[in-house]
Amino acid sequence: xxxxxxxxxxxxxxxxGLLAVRAGLTGTAGCVTELPQFSGRGLPDLADLVVGGYDxxxxxxxxxxxxxxxxxxxxxxxxxxVAGELAEVDKRVLMLPVRxxxxxxxxxxxxxxxxxxxxxxxxxLVVVNVASTEPRPADHPAHADVTMLRGxxxxxxxxxxxxxxxxxxxxxFVDFTPSAGVRxxxxxxxxxxxxxPYAGSDGKTGETLIRSVLAPMFASRNLTVRSWSGVxxxxxxxxxxxxxxxxxxxxxxxxxxxxSEVLGYRPQGSTRIDYVEELGDFKTAWDLISFAGFLGTRxxxxxxxxxxxxxxxxxxxxxxxxxxxxxxxxxxxxxxAELAFFxxxxxxxxxxxxxxxxxxxxxxxxxxxAA
Numbered sequence: 001x002x003x004x005x006x007x008x009x010x011x012x013x014x015x016x017g018l019l020a021v022r023a024g025l026t027g028t029a030g031c032v033t034e035l036p037q038f039s040g041r042g043l044p045d046l047a048d049l050v051v052g053g054y055d056x057x058x059x060x061x062x063x064x065x066x067x068x069x070x071x072x073x074x075x076x077x078x079x080x081x082v083a084g085e086l087a088e089v090d091k092r093v094l095m096l097p098v099r100x101x102x103x104x105x106x107x108x109x110x111x112x113x114x115x116x117x118x119x120x121x122x123x124x125l126v127v128v129n130v131a132s133t134e135p136r137p138a139d140h141p142a143h144a145d146v147t148m149l150r151g152x153x154x155x156x157x158x159x160x161x162x163x164x165x166x167x168x169x170x171x172x173f174v175d176f177t178p179s180a181g182v183r184x185x186x187x188x189x190x191x192x193x194x195x196x197p198y199a200g201s202d203g204k205t206g207e208t209l210i211r212s213v214l215a216p217m218f219a220s221r222n223l224t225v226r227s228w229s230g231v232x233x234x235x236x237x238x239x240x241x242x243x244x245x246x247x248x249x250x251x252x253x254x255x256x257x258x259x260s261e262v263l264g265y266r267p268q269g270s271t272r273i274d275y276v277e278e279l280g281d282f283k284t285a286w287d288l289i290s291f292a293g294f295l296g297t298r299x300x301x302x303x304x305x306x307x308x309x310x311x312x313x314x315x316x317x318x319x320x321x322x323x324x325x326x327x328x329x330x331x332x333x334x335x336x337a338e339l340a341f342f343x344x345x346x347x348x349x350x351x352x353x354x355x356x357x358x359x360x361x362x363x364x365x366x367x368x369x370a371a
Contacts, residue, residue: 001321002113002171004162005131006053006093009073009236009281010176012064013314014130015051015089016074019082022047026078030315032341033322037362041369042329043322050120052092054112061090071280073310092116102153102161109165117171124325127166127173128317129159129200132237134179135246136253142186146193149186156184163187167194172324175200176317178251178345182335188347192334197327199320199336202344205312206305207232207285208255209354214289214301215262216353223291226298228259229269230287235279238309243275257345261352282308316342323365330368338364 003011020026028034033043062083068074079086097108117125134157137143142152149156149164156164159179166173167190175181175198182188182198191198204212207230218225234242242248252271260266269288285305292298320342327336337348341357351357 001049001051001053001318002116002125002127003051003053003093003317004096004127004129004159005055006051007055007057007059007061007064008130008132009064009068009238009310010130010313010317011053012061012068013073013310014317015061016065016068016079016082016086017314018046018049018051018318019085019089020078023082023085025081028315030312031319032316032361033319038365041326041365043326043365044123046318046322049318049321050092050122051089052094052116054094054096054109056096058095060087061093062086068281068310073281073308102156106153106161106165106168109162110169113166113169113171117169124328125169125171126321126324126328127162127171128321129162129173129175129177129179129181130313130317131159131177131179132241133177133251134159135244136249137180143184144186146186146189149184149190156180160184160187163198164190167191167196167198170194170196172196172328173198173200174317174320174324176203176313176320178202178253182347188334195331195333197324197332197334197336198347199324199339200343200345200347202251202255203313203316204342204344205309205316206283206307207287208258208344210303210305211255211287212258212262212352212354212357214303215259216355218289218291219263223293225259225263225267225289225291227268227290228287230255230271230285232271232273232283232285233276233279234273234283234309235275235277236281236309239273239275239277239279239283242273248273253345255344258352281310282306326365326368332368336364 142148159181335348337350340346340350
């Protein structure tokens with residue numbers, strides 16, 4: 001598991017949790033692949049994962065974990081018990097290479113990924129993007145054509161450069177962010193040419209998870225949703241990143257996709273994301289839904305979600321690593337639409353309702369096991 005953004009809150013929580021589960025210090029709550037439906041299906045065991053990664057800052061993982069512990073995300077006694085192992089993982093987290101040209105940067109990343117896989121004698125390497133959200137890039141002809149792409153790497157945003165390097169190195173890729181990543185058609189073609197799978201994008205952990213449950217309810221009961229508005233308040237590094245208008249727009253577009261796809265129309269209303277520094281690594285979302293029933297009677301539903309984004313996202317990072325590695329072992333390539341259960345804006349042709357996504361996921365794992 002190669003984490004891009006390895007010193008961020010989600011990555012550090014993922015690694016700390018992985019080490020704690022291995023040591024028998026905590027349970028696997030939140031890990032979907034630990035449910036009975038996935039037992040004995042040939043997924044890599046959590047004990048088999050070797051962790052490395054990139055970041056642009058050099059703060060030690062243990063220091064970042066201590067900061068998360070002080071913020072109430074990681075239990076202090078648990079952190080103390082895995083501190084030594086966390087320090088060992090820290091040795092495998094490199095500074096993100098930035099070379100004079102985009103092509104040279106891609107080559108440097110390919111070299112790092114290949115060396116890591118060879119050094120640890122790995123069967124597969126899954127690159128997971130948990131870095132900060134980027135603004136969506138402007139359209140460019142190279143985004144749609146893999147041949148042109150190779151001559152115009154400089155037009156790719158960092159997340160797409162990372163995906164390109166991963167594919168060229170024969171690695172699977174998971175985009176847990178709403179950044180461009182693998183969403184460019186040229187990169188989908190490249191993944192298929194290299195015979196590697198990918199999944200994404202934008203992990204579904206809170207408000208959108210609830211929307212993917214409620215929207216199908218309204219649709220199946222033939223209730224007209226007149227408006228649906230949401231306000232998200234979050235702190236931490238993710239919240240600070242989303243003060244950038246371009247990154248904020250990319251995130252809100254990802255969150256709103258489920259409504260129009262499930263309902264078949266776009267109700268009035270909007271989704272807003274505000275940064276509240278005091279909230280730290282916790283977030284609150286409030287949604288107001290107005291709908292009409294028989295005889296046009298007006299009604300409404302409200303919900304409030306309070307959650308810790310890192311604690312919600314971390315087990316999904318482990319799930320997606322295991323599932324994507326298993327897919328590569330089964331010779332799958334291109335978009336893994338069956339992993340839509342985990343994403344706000346899933347790649348490939350996938351249903352938007354959570355129940356249908358769950359069925360697709362279970363069937364997917366059963367087919368991998370049969371293969």
